[in-house]
Amino acid sequence: MQAQARPAEFAPWNDPNETPLIRFDGVTKRFGNFTAIDDIDLAIHRKEFFALLGPSGCGKTTLMRMLAGFEAPTEGQITIGGKDMAGIPPNKREVNMMFQSYALFPHLTIWDNIAFGLKRSDMAKDQIAARVDEMLRLTRLERFSKRKPHQISGGQRQRVALARSLAKAPKLLLLDEPLGALDKKLRQDTQFELMDIQEKTETTFVIVTHDQEEAMTVASRVAVMDNGKIIQVDTPPRIYESPNSVYVADFIGDVNLITGTAQLGQGGAALLTWAEGQPEIIGTAGEGLSASAPATFAIRPEKVNISESRPECVNNVVRGKIHDIAYLGNISTYHVELPDGQIIKAQTANNRRLSQRMYTWEDEVYLSWTDTAGLVLAG
Amino acid sequence: MRRFTWFNATSLSLGFAFLYIPMIILIVYSFNSSRLVTVWAGFSTRWYGELIQNEAFLDAAWVTLRVAFVSSCIATVLGTMAAYVLVRGGRFMGRTLFSGMIYAPLVMPEVITGLSLLLLFISIGLDRGVFTIILAHTTFSMCYVSVVVSSRLVSFDRSVEEAALDLGCTPFDAFKSVTLPIIAPAVISGWLLAFTLSLDDLVIASFTAGPSATTLPIKIFSSVRLGVSPEINALSTILISLVTIGVVTASLVSKRRIVQARRDEQMAEQTA
Numbered sequence: 001m002q003a004q005a006r007p008a009e010f011a012p013w014n015d016p017n018e019t020p021l022i023r024f025d026g027v028t029k030r031f032g033n034f035t036a037i038d039d040i041d042l043a044i045h046r047k048e049f050f051a052l053l054g055p056s057g058c059g060k061t062t063l064m065r066m067l068a069g070f071e072a073p074t075e076g077q078i079t080i081g082g083k084d085m086a087g088i089p090p091n092k093r094e095v096n097m098m099f100q101s102y103a104l105f106p107h108l109t110i111w112d113n114i115a116f117g118l119k120r121s122d123m124a125k126d127q128i129a130a131r132v133d134e135m136l137r138l139t140r141l142e143r144f145s146k147r148k149p150h151q152i153s154g155g156q157r158q159r160v161a162l163a164r165s166l167a168k169a170p171k172l173l174l175l176d177e178p179l180g181a182l183d184k185k186l187r188q189d190t191q192f193e194l195m196d197i198q199e200k201t202e203t204t205f206v207i208v209t210h211d212q213e214e215a216m217t218v219a220s221r222v223a224v225m226d227n228g229k230i231i232q233v234d235t236p237p238r239i240y241e242s243p244n245s246v247y248v249a250d251f252i253g254d255v256n257l258i259t260g261t262a263q264l265g266q267g268g269a270a271l272l273t274w275a276e277g278q279p280e281i282i283g284t285a286g287e288g289l290s291a292s293a294p295a296t297f298a299i300r301p302e303k304v305n306i307s308e309s310r311p312e313c314v315n316n317v318v319r320g321k322i323h324d325i326a327y328l329g330n331i332s333t334y335h336v337e338l339p340d341g342q343i344i345k346a347q348t349a350n351n352r353r354l355s356q357r358m359y360t361w362e363d364e365v366y367l368s369w370t371d372t373a374g375l376v377l378a379g
Numbered sequence: 380m381r382r383f384t385w386f387n388a389t390s391l392s393l394g395f396a397f398l399y400i401p402m403i404i405l406i407v408y409s410f411n412s413s414r415l416v417t418v419w420a421g422f423s424t425r426w427y428g429e430l431i432q433n434e435a436f437l438d439a440a441w442v443t444l445r446v447a448f449v450s451s452c453i454a455t456v457l458g459t460m461a462a463y464v465l466v467r468g469g470r471f472m473g474r475t476l477f478s479g480m481i482y483a484p485l486v487m488p489e490v491i492t493g494l495s496l497l498l499l500f501i502s503i504g505l506d507r508g509v510f511t512i513i514l515a516h517t518t519f520s521m522c523y524v525s526v527v528v529s530s531r532l533v534s535f536d537r538s539v540e541e542a543a544l545d546l547g548c549t550p551f552d553a554f555k556s557v558t559l560p561i562i563a564p565a566v567i568s569g570w571l572l573a574f575t576l577s578l579d580d581l582v583i584a585s586f587t588a589g590p591s592a593t594t595l596p597i598k599i600f601s602s603v604r605l606g607v608s609p610e611i612n613a614l615s616t617i618l619i620s621l622v623t624i625g626v627v628t629a630s631l632v633s634k635r636r637i638v639q640a641r642r643d644e645q646m647a648e649q650t651a
Contacts, residue, residue: 070541090544103542107560117546151643168546 010220011235012045019082021046021172021204022067027076029062029228036062038228039076049198049205051215054225055251060208063225064174067206068097081171091120096170100177102161104149110160111136111145117168135163138197155186162194166201175207179214191217212252216240224248240300244287246377249298254333256304256344262295262376270376272297275340282315286377299374304346306334306359307366314368320344322363334359336367402619409612416607426613436614439598442509443578446594450516451573457517458524458573459566463554465525466532467540482526484519492519493586500587507589515587516577523576524569531565532558 012018020043029037036059044050052060065071066078069090078085080095096117105113114135118128136142139159144152149160158178165173178194179187195218198205209215215222216236223233224247232244243249246257258281260274270285272295281297289295310317323343324335327350334346346367352358359365408416412423430436465478484492496515497507505511539561543553559566581596588597599611 068541068545070544090541091547091549095545097542097545099538099542101536101538103536103538105539105543105557105561116543120547120552147646148643150640151647153647164542164546 013221018045020044021081023079025077027073027078029066029071030074035228040230042223042230042233044204044206046204047202049195049218049220051219051222052206052208052225053212053215053222054210056210058225059228060225061176064176064206064208068095068174069093094171095174096165096168097174097176098161098165098178100180102157104157104160106149109145110141110147113160114164114167116164121168131167135167139163154181158182158190166203170203172204172206175205177209178207194218224251242375246296246298246379249377254301254345256299256301258297258342260295260297262289262291262293264291269371272376278318282371283374283376284372286375289376289378293378296377296379297374298377299369301333301345301347303369303373304344305368306346306348307368310366311368315371317366317368319364319366322359322361322365325361336365405612406616406619409609409616411609414609416609426609430610430613433610436598439593439595442592443595446509446512446516447574447577450513450577451520451570453517454521454524454573455566455570458521458569459528462525462529462532466529481522484522489582493583497586507587509592511587512584512592512594515583516580519583520573520576523572527569527572528562528565531562535561
């Protein structure tokens with residue numbers, strides 16, 4: 001779509017000459033009658049920070065455990081670095097995993113925890129010591145090397161788990177909800193730390209998370225999953241701005257959804273007939289949209305303008321009454337009720353003090369948006 | 380919280396009286412100089428002296444200790460293996476049967492276990508002696524070990540083992556260097572339990588012991604039938620003091636560990 005790829009930009013997935021590090025080919029995993037992973041094809045490239053995002057039970061953890069070797073696919077093939085992984089046990093894979101519970105060895109010191117994997121490789125003793133010290137420096141844990149895991153805080157334990165899984169310099173590092181146990185502030189700091197470490201070590205990271213903000217922050221690409229299927233794989237901006245389905249639009253961020261019937265317009269535009277006596281909504285046509293079929297218009301609240309008087313030169317205008325105001329400090333979300341009872345959310349930045357707010361409850365306002373601000377999606 | 384009331388004092392002393400008066404009487408009478416057990420004739424350590432010279436008792440004590448040590452070691456190995464397979468083995472053919480069977484000796488009357496073992500030993504022509512007692516004690520104490528160890532295995536995070544595999548361990552290496560150190564306290568208490576059960580046992584041992592080997596409980600029981608001798612009081616006093624020393628040491632060690640854990644937590648909070 002936008003062919004503005006600057007040469008410095010990291011986007012190996014757009015390069016047809018690049019061979020991916022990991023390939024899933026028609027992978028299905030069943031547990032008894034339950035299908036956890038349903039015929040997935042996926043390619044992940046070297047040095048990528050790839051996020052698997054989805055609600056709990058969508059199969060993202062199963063997908064990761066198959067990469068680590070703890071589960072074998074029922075059907076299909078997984079290759080890492082061109083090698084078929086079928087039948088290769090976890091200890092023979094150049095893949096390391098950081099567990100959600102950290103899974104530190106309680107009877108070993110931090111130093112021995114980090115050295116654990118190295119001692120099981122054919123590395124010389126003094127090299128092991130040097131590598132462990134390097135990992136301790138990288139994760140700023142030098143002071144705690146002699147402590148046991150229960151003698152340090154949760155954030156430090158998280159860093160030990162990271163250091164331990166990075167120590168063997170794996171081709172691929174898997175992170176299973178790595179920040180789930182940390183509080184919000186620490187989590188945000190650690191996200192940037194993770195990105196930093198990923199860049200420094202040039203390792204491919206695959207992270208499993210249910211936190212969309214986390215996925216958007218750290219990842220080069222995000223795969224949104226639902227019910228064992230991958231719904232969309234794309235960069236965070238594209239996932240947010242051009243979701244390929246109502247599910248993705250709804251799962252990522254806040255969105256207004258209006259259902260109706262689509263008509264195809266000119267130059268990638270689409271029209272949505274949604275309520276009697278109301279003008280059609282103009283938006284960008286989504287993937288696989290067909291004429292006269294049921295469709296949903298999706299627009300982010302921050303792309304909806306709110307005004308007292310009818311704006312000029314804009315095609316998409318609706319009138320409504322303010323039903324509710326959610327004040328979040330930096331922004332406010334206005335819940336505006338349309339004549340037919342639908343609620344549309346409009347978000348504005350609070351660049352004025354609260355006492356000077358322009359609108360209040362029960363005010364009649366106009367909502368408007370540009371022709372390209374929203375998407376008309378099939379379904 | 381901890382207030383002194385007459386109710387508390389009464390229930391405490393009643394409880395202690397029930398538990399300890401019989402033992403105290405036994406200890407007191409072990410220092411009786413009279414040959415008649417129930418008649419007090421002054422303080423003496425005479426019976427302790429005679430006990431040391433009683434070869435039969437000493438032999439029986441030595442047999443008991445050997446049996447207890449060997450059988451509890453074998454039971455610990457077998458019981459730990461059984462527990463590991465039951466908890467970590469996933470589903471395999473006959474798992475339900477196996478898990479049911481392993482707990483059967485817990486509820487089986489000892490007389491039946493003893494009798495069936497006796498029949499087995501006779502039918503395969505095994506001479507009864509120390510070896511058969513060891514086999515019998517291993518049989519019934521390994522299920523206690525597996526109960527203790529499996530409860531520990533169930534409660535600990537599986538992903539710690541997976542992490543070991545992920546870092547390059549073979550399954551056996553992971554068990555040896557991660558699982559075993561973590562479940563060690565349970566394995567040790569399983570061993571202690573097996574050891575005490577074997578020391579205590581009278582019924583099964585009397586079925587499986589032969590003329591060549593007699594355990595201490597059998598010896599005491601058979602000599603009591605001929606009349607209680609003050610020597611037995613002395614012997615029991617020694618056993619009671621041994622057990623007391625063991626229990627007190629164990630509780631001191633665990634108390635120290637709790638204090639250490641609290642100190643560790645404080646340390647973690649300060650550096651957080």
